[in-house]
Amino acid sequence: MASGIIQLTLLLTGVAFALLPFFQFFRGTPHQLAAIKELEQSVPEGLLEEDADWFQAWKESGYDQQVFMPYFKQLDNKTGTGYRECFSSAAAMVAAFYKKVRTDDEYNKIRAKYGDTTSVEAQLTALRSLGLQAEFRKDGDADLVELEIENGRPVLVGWLHAGNMLLGEPPMCNGLGCGHWSVISGFAGKNSNDPEWIMQDPRGYPEMEKGGHSNPHLGRNVRVRQSAFYQRWQSEGPGTGWVILVNE
Numbered sequence: 001m002a003s004g005i006i007q008l009t010l011l012l013t014g015v016a017f018a019l020l021p022f023f024q025f026f027r028g029t030p031h032q033l034a035a036i037k038e039l040e041q042s043v044p045e046g047l048l049e050e051d052a053d054w055f056q057a058w059k060e061s062g063y064d065q066q067v068f069m070p071y072f073k074q075l076d077n078k079t080g081t082g083y084r085e086c087f088s089s090a091a092a093m094v095a096a097f098y099k100k101v102r103t104d105d106e107y108n109k110i111r112a113k114y115g116d117t118t119s120v121e122a123q124l125t126a127l128r129s130l131g132l133q134a135e136f137r138k139d140g141d142a143d144l145v146e147l148e149i150e151n152g153r154p155v156l157v158g159w160l161h162a163g164n165m166l167l168g169e170p171p172m173c174n175g176l177g178c179g180h181w182s183v184i185s186g187f188a189g190k191n192s193n194d195p196e197w198i199m200q201d202p203r204g205y206p207e208m209e210k211g212g213h214s215n216p217h218l219g220r221n222v223r224v225r226q227s228a229f230y231q232r233w234q235s236e237g238p239g240t241g242w243v244i245l246v247n248e
Contacts, residue, residue, distance in 0.1 A: 077089065142226060
């Protein structure tokens, strides 16, 4: 067997299809699960063993898992107050993932019926009005988020983005309100010494150690060290992270 990650292909009507594009859109629907089961039964037995070359390469730096989803910037919101609408733009990404809205401006109009952008209850009600199940919890941790991602569901997370930890400052609120909301859509290097979250941040690139955000155009598919994010997210101790779990 060739070393490294081998590329499995599926032969349909004489044409070879790479599998990666198919799995980028995996949602765990019944027909997708049935198709994967059929593919599994067709794969040579040796490829499904734990010591197979491709599986060892997969595990070498910890495995990655990601939910592919839309991305919205909060600063271009038509309300003119996008600087304080991280929560709405983040929630809109999740709503758009489930194909309930097309833009964060569309979602914002719905959310405005139920309260201010900073209100957890307003966001929950807006998501539920779109036919989604939405649950706010204050017991979030890495295991919970990873479980959601593995089941194909992105997770809304609320965290403290102010405070320069490089100067010894603790994570804290800022003058615009208490905290920031973004979406965790994946993880990387789960079994490594330095695992990361894959994050969609509507404000831009999050500076986890010094606090705040830098480039407003680099908030999509950002990789952040879990150890740094832990201090800003579970600031009151293990299992105290704010999350909103959303499902159809």
